Amino acid sequence: MKTSIGSGLALLFSILLLLLLVASIGYGVDDADADGVPDSFDNCITYPNGPLLGPIDVSNPYYIVQMDSDEDGYGNACDCDFNNDGGCGLDDTSRLLTSIGSANPADAELDMNGDGAPGLDDLTTKLQRVGFQPGPSGLACAAANQKFTCPPL
Numbered sequence: 001m002k003t004s005i006g007s008g009l010a011l012l013f014s015i016l017l018l019l020l021l022v023a024s025i026g027y028g029v030d031d032a033d034a035d036g037v038p039d040s041f042d043n044c045i046t047y048p049n050g051p052l053l054g055p056i057d058v059s060n061p062y063y064i065v066q067m068d069s070d071e072d073g074y075g076n077a078c079d080c081d082f083n084n085d086g087g088c089g090l091d092d093t094s095r096l097l098t099s100i101g102s103a104n105p106a107d108a109e110l111d112m113n114g115d116g117a118p119g120l121d122d123l124t125t126k127l128q129r130v131g132f133q134p135g136p137s138g139l140a141c142a143a144a145n146q147k148f149t150c151p152p153l
Contacts, residue, residue, distance in 0.1 A: 039138045043068050043150075044075030046136060049114070069109035072134075073142025073150035076112050080129040088129045096126050 030039045035050030042050065043066055050065055067076045072084055080088035082095050099107040099118045110118035112125050135142060141150035 037066060042066070042075075042138045043073060043142065044078040044135070045138050047075075047077040049075045049077035067111075067114050068150065069111070071149035073139045074134040074137045076109060076114060078136070079109070079134045080112070080126050080132070081134040082109055086133065088126070088132050088134060090130065093123075093126055093130060096123055 031037065031042070032039055032045050033042070033048040033050075035042070035048035037050035039045050049067065068074065068079070069076055070079070070082075070084065072079065072081075074081070080092060082092040085091075096110050096118055099110050100123065101117055101119065102110075103117055107118055110122060112118075112122040115121070139150055
């Protein structure tokens with residue numbers, strides 16, 4: 001049985017097109033930050049904080065996927081509103097500045113990158129978000145200026 005090169009290329013092109021179509025559909029699951037957590041369950045939609053960040057460092061007890069230290073529904077990675085007044089302001093920045101290097105568990109929410117303590121890297125992230133609101137979060141329980149907590153995932 002002979003096949004022409006043209007029909008073989010057409011078949012290969014069809015297969016590649018089908019693979020691209022399936023990949024673009026993504027099986028109906030949105031994951032804007034590509035961290036492995038579907039947006040509707042992600043407490044930080046635009047900043048990756050899920051299992052696809054890389055291997056979980058079991059030697060670092062502070063590395064927690066989807067970490068939300070103050071349980072307000074916004075993951076630490078995108079929660080720059082430390083006093084939960086609805087905005088990321090200079091008052092939040094001041095609190096972070098006075099806690100840099102702290103291992104106090106009360107300061108866990110200031111650790112935006114989950115490395116175990118608030119540091120200059122967290123301050124850099126925080127300063128980029130002054131004037132904004134926390135989030136966005138895909139969790140229904142997340143709300144700016146809330147006085148209740150979201151249950152941990």
